[in-house]
Amino acid sequence: MKHHAAFGLSMEDIDAVVVEDSKPMQTILRSILLSFKVARVRVFDSVDDALEASLAEPPNVILTDWRMEPTSGYQFLRLVRHRHMEPLCFVPILFVTAHGTRPLVDKALRAGAHHVLVKPVSPSTLYKRLRWLLTDDRPMTLEHSGFYNIYGIHKTMDEQAGKMQSLAGARLYHRVATQKRAEVEDAVEAAFEKKAESGPVFAGVKKEEVKAQPRSAAARHIRNAGYATVKDVKLH
Template sequence: MKHHAAFGLSMEDIDAVVVEDSKPMQTILRSILLSFKVARVRVFDSADDALEASLAEPPNVILTDWRMEPTSGYQFLRLVRHRHMEPLCYVPILFVTAHGTRPLVDKALRAGAHHVLVKPVSPSTLHKRLTWILSDDRPMTLEHSGFYNIYGIHKTLDAQAEKLQSLAGARLHHRVATQKRAEVEGAVQAAFDKKTDRGPDFAGVKKEEPKRHSAAAKHIRDAGFAAVKGAKVH
Protein backbone atom coordinates (compact mmCIF):
# COMPACT_ATOMS: atom_id res chain seq x y z
CA MET A 1 0.00 0.00 0.00
CA LYS A 2 1.16 3.50 -0.81
CA HIS A 3 -0.02 7.05 -0.09
CA HIS A 4 -1.55 9.13 -2.86
CA ALA A 5 0.61 11.54 -4.87
CA ALA A 6 -0.38 14.71 -2.97
CA PHE A 7 0.03 13.43 0.57
CA GLY A 8 2.29 15.60 2.72
CA LEU A 9 2.70 18.37 0.13
CA SER A 10 1.96 22.05 0.68
CA MET A 11 -0.49 23.98 -1.47
CA GLU A 12 2.41 25.72 -3.24
CA ASP A 13 3.82 22.35 -4.34
CA ILE A 14 0.74 21.18 -6.21
CA ASP A 15 0.90 20.43 -9.91
CA ALA A 16 -2.79 20.35 -10.88
CA VAL A 17 -4.48 19.03 -14.02
CA VAL A 18 -7.97 20.26 -14.95
CA VAL A 19 -10.08 18.19 -17.38
CA GLU A 20 -13.12 20.20 -18.47
CA ASP A 21 -14.90 20.52 -21.84
CA SER A 22 -16.46 23.88 -20.91
CA LYS A 23 -14.24 26.88 -21.64
CA PRO A 24 -15.87 29.15 -19.04
CA MET A 25 -15.48 26.44 -16.37
CA GLN A 26 -11.85 25.97 -17.38
CA THR A 27 -11.22 29.66 -16.78
CA ILE A 28 -12.96 29.58 -13.39
CA LEU A 29 -11.08 26.56 -12.09
CA ARG A 30 -7.74 27.84 -13.38
CA SER A 31 -8.28 31.22 -11.69
CA ILE A 32 -9.28 29.62 -8.39
CA LEU A 33 -6.29 27.29 -8.35
CA LEU A 34 -3.84 30.05 -9.24
CA SER A 35 -5.28 32.14 -6.40
CA PHE A 36 -4.13 29.35 -4.06
CA LYS A 37 -0.54 29.90 -5.28
CA VAL A 38 -0.23 26.34 -6.61
CA ALA A 39 2.93 25.54 -8.54
CA ARG A 40 1.29 24.64 -11.84
CA VAL A 41 -2.10 24.33 -13.57
CA ARG A 42 -2.62 22.45 -16.82
CA VAL A 43 -6.02 22.52 -18.52
CA PHE A 44 -7.36 20.01 -21.08
CA ASP A 45 -10.55 19.85 -23.11
CA SER A 46 -10.80 16.05 -23.12
CA ALA A 47 -9.92 13.09 -20.95
CA ASP A 48 -7.83 11.56 -23.73
CA ASP A 49 -5.57 14.61 -24.01
CA ALA A 50 -5.28 14.85 -20.23
CA LEU A 51 -4.37 11.18 -19.93
CA GLU A 52 -1.60 11.42 -22.50
CA ALA A 53 -0.07 14.52 -20.88
CA SER A 54 -0.43 13.11 -17.36
CA LEU A 55 1.35 9.89 -18.31
CA ALA A 56 4.30 11.94 -19.54
CA GLU A 57 4.28 14.24 -16.48
CA PRO A 58 2.15 12.88 -13.61
CA PRO A 59 0.45 15.69 -11.64
CA ASN A 60 -0.25 15.72 -7.92
CA VAL A 61 -4.01 16.36 -8.25
CA ILE A 62 -6.58 15.95 -11.02
CA LEU A 63 -9.85 17.88 -11.18
CA THR A 64 -12.24 16.56 -13.80
CA ASP A 65 -15.80 16.88 -15.01
CA TRP A 66 -18.08 13.82 -14.98
CA ARG A 67 -19.99 14.15 -18.25
CA MET A 68 -17.57 14.45 -21.15
CA GLU A 69 -17.21 12.96 -24.62
CA PRO A 70 -15.91 10.75 -26.07
CA THR A 71 -14.36 9.58 -22.77
CA SER A 72 -16.43 10.32 -19.67
CA GLY A 73 -15.05 11.34 -16.32
CA TYR A 74 -15.85 7.91 -14.90
CA GLN A 75 -14.02 6.15 -17.73
CA PHE A 76 -11.07 8.49 -17.21
CA LEU A 77 -11.00 7.61 -13.51
CA ARG A 78 -10.95 3.88 -14.25
CA LEU A 79 -8.14 4.31 -16.77
CA VAL A 80 -6.05 6.25 -14.25
CA ARG A 81 -6.66 3.78 -11.41
CA HIS A 82 -5.53 0.71 -13.37
CA ARG A 83 -2.40 -0.95 -11.99
CA HIS A 84 -0.59 -0.58 -15.32
CA MET A 85 -0.84 3.23 -14.99
CA GLU A 86 1.67 3.48 -12.13
CA PRO A 87 2.65 6.06 -10.85
CA LEU A 88 -0.37 7.93 -12.28
CA CYS A 89 -2.70 5.50 -10.48
CA TYR A 90 -1.80 7.14 -7.14
CA VAL A 91 -2.93 10.65 -8.15
CA PRO A 92 -6.02 11.84 -6.19
CA ILE A 93 -8.98 12.76 -8.38
CA LEU A 94 -11.72 15.28 -7.56
CA PHE A 95 -14.88 15.41 -9.65
CA VAL A 96 -16.45 18.82 -10.26
CA THR A 97 -19.90 18.18 -11.68
CA ALA A 98 -23.34 19.72 -12.00
CA HIS A 99 -24.94 16.32 -11.38
CA GLY A 100 -23.96 15.50 -7.80
CA THR A 101 -26.64 12.89 -7.12
CA ARG A 102 -26.21 10.32 -4.37
CA PRO A 103 -25.82 7.38 -6.83
CA LEU A 104 -23.20 9.34 -8.80
CA VAL A 105 -21.23 10.17 -5.66
CA ASP A 106 -21.36 6.57 -4.49
CA LYS A 107 -20.23 5.29 -7.91
CA ALA A 108 -17.36 7.78 -8.11
CA LEU A 109 -16.05 7.07 -4.61
CA ARG A 110 -16.29 3.31 -5.04
CA ALA A 111 -14.26 3.65 -8.25
CA GLY A 112 -11.43 5.52 -6.52
CA ALA A 113 -12.32 9.23 -6.51
CA HIS A 114 -11.33 11.24 -3.45
CA HIS A 115 -14.09 13.85 -3.60
CA VAL A 116 -17.11 14.96 -5.61
CA LEU A 117 -17.83 18.71 -5.71
CA VAL A 118 -21.01 20.19 -7.13
CA LYS A 119 -20.96 23.14 -9.53
CA PRO A 120 -20.83 26.04 -9.02
CA VAL A 121 -17.92 25.38 -6.68
CA SER A 122 -16.75 28.18 -4.42
CA PRO A 123 -13.03 28.95 -3.84
CA SER A 124 -13.41 28.28 -0.11
CA THR A 125 -14.95 24.84 -0.70
CA LEU A 126 -12.26 23.84 -3.18
CA HIS A 127 -9.50 25.10 -0.91
CA LYS A 128 -10.94 23.13 2.00
CA ARG A 129 -11.09 19.92 -0.05
CA LEU A 130 -7.56 20.33 -1.38
CA THR A 131 -6.23 21.04 2.10
CA TRP A 132 -7.95 17.91 3.37
CA ILE A 133 -6.43 15.82 0.59
CA LEU A 134 -2.92 17.04 1.39
CA SER A 135 -3.24 15.54 4.87
CA ASP A 136 -5.32 12.47 3.92
CA ASP A 137 -3.17 9.54 5.02
CA ARG A 138 -5.44 6.76 3.73
CA PRO A 139 -3.23 4.50 1.61
CA MET A 140 -4.00 3.34 -1.91
CA THR A 141 -4.46 -0.40 -2.19
CA LEU A 142 -4.57 -2.73 -5.19
CA GLU A 143 -7.86 -4.60 -5.40
CA HIS A 144 -8.40 -8.04 -6.91
CA SER A 145 -9.95 -6.33 -9.94
CA GLY A 146 -6.56 -4.88 -10.85
CA PHE A 147 -7.51 -1.28 -9.95
CA TYR A 148 -6.15 0.88 -7.15
CA ASN A 149 -8.55 2.33 -4.64
CA ILE A 150 -8.60 4.11 -1.29
CA TYR A 151 -8.10 1.65 1.54
CA GLY A 152 -11.33 0.89 3.43
CA ILE A 153 -13.56 3.00 1.17
CA HIS A 154 -16.05 0.22 0.44
CA LYS A 155 -16.50 -0.56 4.12
CA THR A 156 -17.04 3.12 4.89
CA LEU A 157 -19.60 3.56 2.09
CA ASP A 158 -21.42 0.36 3.08
CA ALA A 159 -21.71 1.62 6.67
CA GLN A 160 -23.05 4.96 5.46
CA ALA A 161 -25.56 3.22 3.19
CA GLU A 162 -26.76 1.04 6.05
CA LYS A 163 -27.16 4.08 8.29
CA LEU A 164 -29.15 5.91 5.61
CA GLN A 165 -31.33 2.86 5.07
CA SER A 166 -32.04 2.59 8.80
CA LEU A 167 -32.86 6.29 8.92
CA ALA A 168 -35.19 5.96 5.94
CA GLY A 169 -36.92 3.01 7.64
CA ALA A 170 -37.37 5.00 10.84
CA ARG A 171 -38.85 7.92 8.92
CA LEU A 172 -41.26 5.61 7.10
CA HIS A 173 -42.35 4.01 10.38
CA HIS A 174 -42.91 7.43 11.92
CA ARG A 175 -44.95 8.57 8.93
CA VAL A 176 -47.16 5.44 8.97
CA ALA A 177 -47.66 5.66 12.75
CA THR A 178 -48.59 9.35 12.49
CA GLN A 179 -51.08 8.60 9.72
CA LYS A 180 -52.71 5.79 11.70
CA ARG A 181 -52.97 7.98 14.80
CA ALA A 182 -54.63 10.71 12.75
CA GLU A 183 -57.12 8.19 11.36
CA VAL A 184 -58.02 6.93 14.86
CA GLU A 185 -58.40 10.46 16.22
CA GLY A 186 -60.59 11.36 13.26
CA ALA A 187 -62.83 8.32 13.81
CA VAL A 188 -63.22 9.13 17.54
CA GLN A 189 -64.07 12.76 16.80
CA ALA A 190 -66.64 11.73 14.17
CA ALA A 191 -68.34 9.35 16.62
CA PHE A 192 -68.43 12.05 19.29
CA ASP A 193 -69.93 14.59 16.87
CA LYS A 194 -72.59 12.08 15.82
CA LYS A 195 -73.67 11.46 19.43
CA THR A 196 -73.85 15.18 20.10
CA ASP A 197 -76.09 15.79 17.06
CA ARG A 198 -78.65 13.17 18.28
CA GLY A 199 -79.20 14.95 21.61
CA PRO A 200 -78.78 13.97 25.29
CA ASP A 201 -81.13 10.92 25.13
CA PHE A 202 -78.73 9.23 22.71
CA ALA A 203 -75.85 10.21 24.89
CA GLY A 204 -77.34 8.24 27.79
CA VAL A 205 -78.85 11.16 29.70
CA LYS A 206 -82.57 10.65 30.46
CA LYS A 207 -84.94 13.56 30.44
CA GLU A 208 -86.64 14.28 33.76
CA GLU A 209 -90.27 13.17 33.52
CA PRO A 210 -93.02 15.26 35.16
CA LYS A 211 -94.10 13.93 38.55
CA ARG A 212 -97.42 12.05 38.62
CA HIS A 213 -99.71 12.65 41.66
CA SER A 214 -101.73 9.83 43.16
CA ALA A 215 -105.60 10.01 43.26
CA ALA A 216 -105.64 10.47 47.07
CA ALA A 217 -103.26 13.37 46.90
CA LYS A 218 -105.39 14.98 44.22
CA HIS A 219 -108.52 14.58 46.41
CA ILE A 220 -106.89 16.21 49.43
CA ARG A 221 -105.62 19.08 47.28
CA ASP A 222 -109.09 19.70 45.87
CA ALA A 223 -110.69 19.59 49.32
CA GLY A 224 -108.25 22.15 50.61
CA PHE A 225 -109.04 24.51 47.76
CA ALA A 226 -112.79 24.20 48.55
CA ALA A 227 -112.32 24.93 52.23
CA VAL A 228 -110.36 28.04 51.51
CA LYS A 229 -112.99 29.22 49.08
CA GLY A 230 -115.86 28.77 51.56
CA ALA A 231 -114.21 30.44 54.55
CA LYS A 232 -115.62 33.74 55.91
CA VAL A 233 -113.50 36.71 56.39
CA HIS A 234 -113.88 38.32 59.82
Protein backbone atom coordinates in the same frame (compact mmCIF):
# COMPACT_ATOMS: atom_id res chain seq x y z
CA MET B 1 0.35 0.21 0.00
CA LYS B 2 1.28 3.77 -0.83
CA HIS B 3 -0.09 7.23 -0.10
CA HIS B 4 -1.65 9.30 -2.86
CA ALA B 5 0.46 11.80 -4.79
CA ALA B 6 -0.70 14.91 -2.90
CA PHE B 7 -0.25 13.59 0.64
CA GLY B 8 2.03 15.73 2.81
CA LEU B 9 2.48 18.53 0.25
CA SER B 10 1.73 22.20 0.83
CA MET B 11 -0.78 24.09 -1.30
CA GLU B 12 2.07 25.92 -3.05
CA ASP B 13 3.54 22.59 -4.21
CA ILE B 14 0.43 21.41 -6.03
CA ASP B 15 0.55 20.69 -9.75
CA ALA B 16 -3.14 20.48 -10.73
CA VAL B 17 -4.77 19.14 -13.87
CA VAL B 18 -8.29 20.24 -14.78
CA VAL B 19 -10.34 18.20 -17.26
CA GLU B 20 -13.46 20.12 -18.29
CA ASP B 21 -15.24 20.47 -21.63
CA SER B 22 -16.92 23.75 -20.66
CA LYS B 23 -14.78 26.82 -21.40
CA PRO B 24 -16.46 29.03 -18.76
CA MET B 25 -15.96 26.32 -16.13
CA GLN B 26 -12.33 25.94 -17.18
CA THR B 27 -11.79 29.63 -16.55
CA ILE B 28 -13.52 29.50 -13.16
CA LEU B 29 -11.55 26.51 -11.89
CA ARG B 30 -8.25 27.89 -13.17
CA SER B 31 -8.86 31.23 -11.47
CA ILE B 32 -9.85 29.61 -8.18
CA LEU B 33 -6.82 27.31 -8.12
CA LEU B 34 -4.41 30.12 -8.98
CA SER B 35 -5.89 32.20 -6.16
CA PHE B 36 -4.71 29.42 -3.82
CA LYS B 37 -1.19 30.04 -5.14
CA VAL B 38 -0.73 26.48 -6.38
CA ALA B 39 2.46 25.82 -8.31
CA ARG B 40 0.81 24.92 -11.64
CA VAL B 41 -2.56 24.52 -13.33
CA ARG B 42 -3.03 22.66 -16.62
CA VAL B 43 -6.43 22.68 -18.29
CA PHE B 44 -7.67 20.20 -20.90
CA ASP B 45 -10.86 19.91 -22.95
CA SER B 46 -10.89 16.12 -23.18
CA VAL B 47 -9.83 13.01 -21.32
CA ASP B 48 -7.53 11.91 -24.12
CA ASP B 49 -5.48 15.12 -24.03
CA ALA B 50 -5.36 15.13 -20.23
CA LEU B 51 -4.31 11.50 -20.06
CA GLU B 52 -1.48 11.96 -22.53
CA ALA B 53 -0.12 15.01 -20.72
CA SER B 54 -0.54 13.43 -17.29
CA LEU B 55 1.34 10.30 -18.29
CA ALA B 56 4.26 12.44 -19.45
CA GLU B 57 4.17 14.67 -16.34
CA PRO B 58 2.05 13.21 -13.54
CA PRO B 59 0.26 15.93 -11.54
CA ASN B 60 -0.42 15.92 -7.80
CA VAL B 61 -4.19 16.21 -8.17
CA ILE B 62 -6.78 15.94 -10.94
CA LEU B 63 -10.09 17.81 -11.03
CA THR B 64 -12.47 16.45 -13.64
CA ASP B 65 -16.05 16.69 -14.81
CA TRP B 66 -18.22 13.56 -14.82
CA ARG B 67 -20.17 13.87 -18.06
CA MET B 68 -17.88 14.37 -21.02
CA GLU B 69 -17.68 13.05 -24.58
CA PRO B 70 -16.38 10.81 -26.01
CA THR B 71 -14.71 9.60 -22.78
CA SER B 72 -16.50 10.26 -19.49
CA GLY B 73 -14.98 11.25 -16.18
CA TYR B 74 -15.76 7.82 -14.77
CA GLN B 75 -13.89 6.12 -17.62
CA PHE B 76 -11.00 8.50 -17.00
CA LEU B 77 -10.94 7.49 -13.33
CA ARG B 78 -10.83 3.79 -14.20
CA LEU B 79 -8.03 4.34 -16.72
CA VAL B 80 -5.95 6.27 -14.18
CA ARG B 81 -6.46 3.72 -11.39
CA HIS B 82 -5.20 0.74 -13.41
CA ARG B 83 -1.95 -0.73 -12.10
CA HIS B 84 -0.27 -0.32 -15.48
CA MET B 85 -0.65 3.47 -15.14
CA GLU B 86 1.85 3.75 -12.27
CA PRO B 87 2.77 6.34 -10.98
CA LEU B 88 -0.35 8.10 -12.34
CA CYS B 89 -2.53 5.57 -10.53
CA PHE B 90 -1.66 7.23 -7.20
CA VAL B 91 -2.90 10.70 -8.22
CA PRO B 92 -6.03 11.72 -6.28
CA ILE B 93 -9.08 12.62 -8.37
CA LEU B 94 -11.81 15.06 -7.38
CA PHE B 95 -14.97 15.22 -9.44
CA VAL B 96 -16.62 18.59 -10.04
CA THR B 97 -20.06 17.86 -11.46
CA ALA B 98 -23.54 19.30 -11.79
CA HIS B 99 -25.04 15.85 -11.22
CA GLY B 100 -24.08 15.03 -7.64
CA THR B 101 -26.70 12.37 -7.06
CA ARG B 102 -26.26 9.76 -4.33
CA PRO B 103 -25.77 6.87 -6.83
CA LEU B 104 -23.16 8.92 -8.71
CA VAL B 105 -21.26 9.75 -5.53
CA ASP B 106 -21.37 6.12 -4.43
CA LYS B 107 -20.12 4.92 -7.82
CA ALA B 108 -17.31 7.49 -7.97
CA LEU B 109 -16.00 6.85 -4.46
CA ARG B 110 -16.15 3.08 -4.81
CA ALA B 111 -14.12 3.39 -8.03
CA GLY B 112 -11.32 5.34 -6.35
CA ALA B 113 -12.30 9.03 -6.40
CA HIS B 114 -11.27 11.02 -3.34
CA HIS B 115 -14.18 13.43 -3.38
CA VAL B 116 -17.18 14.70 -5.37
CA LEU B 117 -17.98 18.41 -5.50
CA VAL B 118 -21.22 19.79 -6.91
CA LYS B 119 -21.32 22.75 -9.29
CA PRO B 120 -21.34 25.63 -8.78
CA VAL B 121 -18.43 25.09 -6.41
CA SER B 122 -17.34 27.96 -4.19
CA PRO B 123 -13.65 28.84 -3.66
CA SER B 124 -13.94 28.18 0.08
CA THR B 125 -15.41 24.70 -0.47
CA LEU B 126 -12.72 23.74 -2.98
CA TYR B 127 -10.00 25.09 -0.70
CA LYS B 128 -11.27 23.04 2.25
CA ARG B 129 -11.40 19.90 0.14
CA LEU B 130 -7.86 20.41 -1.10
CA ARG B 131 -6.59 21.11 2.42
CA TRP B 132 -8.32 17.93 3.59
CA LEU B 133 -6.74 16.03 0.69
CA LEU B 134 -3.22 17.12 1.62
CA THR B 135 -3.60 15.46 5.03
CA ASP B 136 -5.64 12.43 3.94
CA ASP B 137 -3.38 9.56 4.97
CA ARG B 138 -5.52 6.71 3.65
CA PRO B 139 -3.17 4.52 1.59
CA MET B 140 -3.81 3.29 -1.93
CA THR B 141 -4.10 -0.47 -2.26
CA LEU B 142 -4.07 -2.78 -5.27
CA GLU B 143 -7.28 -4.78 -5.55
CA HIS B 144 -7.61 -8.22 -7.12
CA SER B 145 -9.23 -6.56 -10.12
CA GLY B 146 -5.91 -4.90 -10.99
CA PHE B 147 -7.06 -1.39 -10.05
CA TYR B 148 -5.76 0.78 -7.22
CA ASN B 149 -8.27 2.07 -4.73
CA ILE B 150 -8.44 3.85 -1.39
CA TYR B 151 -7.87 1.41 1.45
CA GLY B 152 -11.09 0.53 3.28
CA ILE B 153 -13.35 2.57 0.99
CA HIS B 154 -15.79 -0.26 0.28
CA LYS B 155 -16.28 -0.96 3.99
CA THR B 156 -16.82 2.75 4.65
CA MET B 157 -19.36 3.04 1.84
CA ASP B 158 -21.17 -0.11 2.98
CA GLU B 159 -21.45 1.29 6.51
CA GLN B 160 -22.79 4.57 5.20
CA ALA B 161 -25.28 2.74 3.01
CA GLY B 162 -26.41 0.73 6.05
CA LYS B 163 -26.93 3.91 8.07
CA MET B 164 -28.88 5.50 5.24
CA GLN B 165 -31.05 2.39 4.94
CA SER B 166 -31.71 2.40 8.69
CA LEU B 167 -32.55 6.08 8.56
CA ALA B 168 -34.89 5.51 5.63
CA GLY B 169 -36.57 2.69 7.54
CA ALA B 170 -37.00 4.90 10.60
CA ARG B 171 -38.51 7.67 8.49
CA LEU B 172 -40.92 5.21 6.87
CA TYR B 173 -41.98 3.85 10.29
CA HIS B 174 -42.53 7.38 11.57
CA ARG B 175 -44.57 8.29 8.50
CA VAL B 176 -46.78 5.19 8.84
CA ALA B 177 -47.21 5.73 12.60
CA THR B 178 -48.13 9.38 12.04
CA GLN B 179 -50.67 8.39 9.41
CA LYS B 180 -52.27 5.80 11.70
CA ARG B 181 -52.45 8.30 14.54
CA ALA B 182 -54.15 10.81 12.26
CA GLU B 183 -56.69 8.16 11.20
CA VAL B 184 -57.48 7.32 14.84
CA GLU B 185 -57.85 11.01 15.75
CA ASP B 186 -60.18 11.54 12.79
CA ALA B 187 -62.30 8.54 13.84
CA VAL B 188 -62.53 9.76 17.44
CA GLU B 189 -63.42 13.27 16.33
CA ALA B 190 -66.12 11.94 14.01
CA ALA B 191 -67.60 9.87 16.83
CA PHE B 192 -67.78 12.90 19.15
CA GLU B 193 -69.36 15.00 16.43
CA LYS B 194 -72.01 12.34 15.84
CA LYS B 195 -72.80 12.14 19.56
CA ALA B 196 -73.01 15.94 19.78
CA GLU B 197 -75.50 16.04 16.90
CA SER B 198 -77.83 13.52 18.60
CA GLY B 199 -77.58 15.43 21.88
CA PRO B 200 -76.89 14.01 25.38
CA VAL B 201 -79.79 12.23 27.11
CA PHE B 202 -80.60 12.84 30.76
CA ALA B 203 -83.02 10.39 32.40
CA GLY B 204 -84.50 9.45 29.03
CA VAL B 205 -84.97 13.07 27.89
CA LYS B 206 -82.76 15.02 25.56
CA LYS B 207 -81.00 17.91 27.28
CA GLU B 208 -82.30 20.38 24.70
CA GLU B 209 -85.91 19.36 25.54
CA VAL B 210 -85.34 19.93 29.25
CA LYS B 211 -83.88 23.36 28.72
CA ALA B 212 -86.60 24.34 26.27
CA GLN B 213 -89.42 23.81 28.81
CA PRO B 214 -90.20 25.40 32.19
CA ARG B 215 -88.92 23.34 35.08
CA SER B 216 -92.37 22.11 36.10
CA ALA B 217 -93.27 21.14 32.55
CA ALA B 218 -89.97 19.35 32.22
CA ALA B 219 -90.69 17.43 35.41
CA ARG B 220 -94.15 16.43 34.12
CA HIS B 221 -92.58 15.29 30.87
CA ILE B 222 -90.20 13.06 32.77
CA ARG B 223 -93.00 11.58 34.91
CA ASN B 224 -95.13 10.93 31.86
CA ALA B 225 -92.24 9.16 30.28
CA GLY B 226 -92.08 6.83 33.28
CA TYR B 227 -88.94 8.22 34.93
CA ALA B 228 -88.75 9.38 38.55
CA THR B 229 -87.60 12.81 39.58
CA VAL B 230 -85.63 13.58 42.69
CA LYS B 231 -88.80 14.69 44.56
CA ASP B 232 -90.46 11.36 43.82
CA VAL B 233 -87.73 9.42 45.62
CA LYS B 234 -88.45 8.84 49.32
CA LEU B 235 -85.64 8.18 51.67
CA HIS B 236 -86.15 5.25 54.06
